[in-house]
Amino acid sequence: MKHKTLKNLIIALILIFLYLPIIILVLYSFNTSKMNVLFEGFTLDWYKNLFNNRTLLEAFTNTFIIAITSTITSTVLGTIGAIGLYKYNFKFKSFINLLLYIPIVIPEIVLGISLLSVYTLTKLELGMFTLILSHISFSIPFVIVSVRSTFSKSLDTYEEAAKDLGADDIKTFFKITLPQIMPGVISGATLAFTLSLDDVVISYFTAGPGSNTLPLQIYSMIKTGISPDVNALTTLMLLVTMIILFSLTFIQGRKIVGEKK
Amino acid sequence: MKNKVLKRIVLFPIIAYALLLILLPLVYILFLSFCQNDSYGGMIYHFTLSNYLSIFDITYIGILLKSSLIGLVTTFLCICISYPFALVLRERSKNVQNLMTKLIMIPFLTNSLIRTYGWIVLLRKNGVINSALIGTGLIHEPLGLMYNNLGIIIGMTYTLLPFMMLPVCSATFKIDNNLIEAAKDLGAKPLSIFKNIIIPETLPGVFNGSLMVFMPAIGYFFISDILGGGKAMIIGNLIKNQFLTARNWPFGAAISMFLLIITFLLIYIYRKLGGKLDDLGGM
Numbered sequence: 001m002k003h004k005t006l007k008n009l010i011i012a013l014i015l016i017f018l019y020l021p022i023i024i025l026v027l028y029s030f031n032t033s034k035m036n037v038l039f040e041g042f043t044l045d046w047y048k049n050l051f052n053n054r055t056l057l058e059a060f061t062n063t064f065i066i067a068i069t070s071t072i073t074s075t076v077l078g079t080i081g082a083i084g085l086y087k088y089n090f091k092f093k094s095f096i097n098l099l100l101y102i103p104i105v106i107p108e109i110v111l112g113i114s115l116l117s118v119y120t121l122t123k124l125e126l127g128m129f130t131l132i133l134s135h136i137s138f139s140i141p142f143v144i145v146s147v148r149s150t151f152s153k154s155l156d157t158y159e160e161a162a163k164d165l166g167a168d169d170i171k172t173f174f175k176i177t178l179p180q181i182m183p184g185v186i187s188g189a190t191l192a193f194t195l196s197l198d199d200v201v202i203s204y205f206t207a208g209p210g211s212n213t214l215p216l217q218i219y220s221m222i223k224t225g226i227s228p229d230v231n232a233l234t235t236l237m238l239l240v241t242m243i244i245l246f247s248l249t250f251i252q253g254r255k256i257v258g259e260k261k
Numbered sequence: 262m263k264n265k266v267l268k269r270i271v272l273f274p275i276i277a278y279a280l281l282l283i284l285l286p287l288v289y290i291l292f293l294s295f296c297q298n299d300s301y302g303g304m305i306y307h308f309t310l311s312n313y314l315s316i317f318d319i320t321y322i323g324i325l326l327k328s329s330l331i332g333l334v335t336t337f338l339c340i341c342i343s344y345p346f347a348l349v350l351r352e353r354s355k356n357v358q359n360l361m362t363k364l365i366m367i368p369f370l371t372n373s374l375i376r377t378y379g380w381i382v383l384l385r386k387n388g389v390i391n392s393a394l395i396g397t398g399l400i401h402e403p404l405g406l407m408y409n410n411l412g413i414i415i416g417m418t419y420t421l422l423p424f425m426m427l428p429v430c431s432a433t434f435k436i437d438n439n440l441i442e443a444a445k446d447l448g449a450k451p452l453s454i455f456k457n458i459i460i461p462e463t464l465p466g467v468f469n470g471s472l473m474v475f476m477p478a479i480g481y482f483f484i485s486d487i488l489g490g491g492k493a494m495i496i497g498n499l500i501k502n503q504f505l506t507a508r509n510w511p512f513g514a515a516i517s518m519f520l521l522i523i524t525f526l527l528i529y530i531y532r533k534l535g536g537k538l539d540d541l542g543g544m
Contacts, residue, residue: 007349010345010346010349011346011349011350011361014342014345014346015364017342017419018364018365018368018419018422019368020379020383021368021376021377021379021380021382021383021419022368022371022376022379024379024382024383024389025375025378025379025382028382077274077275077278080271080274080275081271081272081274081275081278083271084268084271084272084275085272085275087271088268088271088272090272096275096276096279099279099280099283099284100275100279100283101538101541102283102287103283104541105472105524105528105538105541106476106520106521106524107476107477107479107480107497107520107521107524108477108480109480109482109497109500109501109517109520110290110480110500110517110520110521111286113290113500113504113513113514113517114286114287114289114290114517115282115286116504117286117289117290117293117510117514118285118286118289121289133282137278137282137283140275140278144275145539148539149539169264169267194369194370197370197371197372198369198370198371198372198373199372200372200373200374200481200483201480201481201482201483201497204483204501205504205505214372214375215372215373215374215375218374218375218378219374219483219487222378222381222487226378230378234371234375234378237371237372237375238370238371241370241371242367242370245370
């Protein structure tokens with residue numbers, strides 16, 4: 001009995017450690033005290049303040065524009081790429097495959113400065129475009145790995161059957177291939193979206209004037225002083241992210257249930 | 262004929278991406294690392310090894326050592342937290358395991374910098390932890406929990422923990438129960454089971470986690486910036502400064518190449534241990 005309590009305690013402590021900083025931020029977004037020390041009373045003032053804080057709102061919007069654009073692009077490119085690399089053989093294929101692992105394994109700071117250097121070399125102006133390009137760049141390999149895990153022998157058999165029955169490549173792709181690999185595509189997209197929202201290091205090097213993202217904005221605010229609006233914004237961001245991710249999981253779940261029927 | 266066109270259309274984007282956004286940047290950094298820096302923040306395209314030799318300057322060796330130490334302590338702490346969690350959950354049902362893995366992930370849907378900011382609120386002199394400890398009378402003077410190496414280690418461990426927990430959990434859950442039951446029947450003590458079964462079975466998972474924890478832990482300059490105060494420097498700060506403040510790109514490029522070599526070396530060992538590339542960074 002005592003043994004079991006100890007075991008539950010271990011799990012509980014680790015979960016508390018994981019959730020503590022977030023709970024604190026959410027809690028203090030409703031706190032009347034500006035000092036973030038004691039909880040003095042309930043208020044929604046920081047949320048009202050937030051809607052007058054144009055810099056913060058702009059950073060918030062930029063963050064989601066970048067995340068959504070780069071998720072869609074990297075999911076499409078990654079999925080097509082994974083299929084291409086699975087189906088076709090060509091010279092240097094194993095070399096390309098190896099290259100595609102690099103963004104997953106190398107330190108983000110190395111990816112960040114190397115992208116910055118190439119943007120400077122090619123005279124690309126730093127801004128929203130370079131940010132989105134960089135986010136696409138580090139997301140694609142994760143999508144590929146995720147999509148690749150859904151390929152199987154039975155998929156090949158289905159595709160061949162469809163073609164024998166007279167379906168062309170395009171029709172086979174939309175009717176057979178895509179539904180089969182959908183779980184991998186969705187989990188790849190989820191991963192790309194999460195990675196984009198979480199990124200600090202690569203954005204730090206590839207952002208330019210007028211393309212502030214939320215983390216970069218908070219980073220500069222930490223040095224000058226943070227207002228509790230940030231707590232409110234963090235809470236909103238958490239909410240929006242959870243809604244998007246839960247709906248993605250929901251779509252995936254329904255797909256699987258639908259197939260079973 | 263039609264098939265060939267389709268093949269080109271399908272393969273072109275991914276090959277272009279691999280060459281332009283992965284290979285080209287790295288080759289360019291390699292090239293930069295052999296260039297000379299002029300004192301105005303520009304580059305002179307003249308071959309030199311001096312950037313690599315400067316890394317062995319006593320100041321930089323100090324940063325390298327301190328940074329590696331922070332990375333090692335962080336990795337060790339992540340292992341110490343992940344094993345008990347995985348071992349307790351191993352005995353629970355599949356549903357509980359899935360739920361718990363989801364619960365690990367949720368905090369990481371918020372940006373890592375925002376979570377680091379949450380730690381400031383907790384750790385600073387008049388922060389939540391110090392106020393609570395003083396309030397209960399356990400201490401009289403606030404503890405120095407941040408603006409030092411302790412702050413960096415707390416922040417790194419927190420931010421990188423899921424990269425260790427997920428591979429350790431998935432490796433631990435996969436261990437065959439019969440193996441452990443058999444060992445128990447033969448009279449093995451828990452410690453011996455841990456040493457002779459759990460550790461060898463989970464080794465690739467732990468190494469995978471260590472790779473994904475150690476490398477960021479020496480590169481995440483924002484955590485050492487925010488929780489370590491202005492004085493603390495890790496390799497990430499050093500590279501960042503060379504690119505953005507000191508504007509000595511060739512030297513920054515040389516340190517980056519140095520990090521890359523360490524990474525590839527660690528991956529080589531990981532492959533030798535039987536790890537798969539597809540499992541790396543698998544969140």
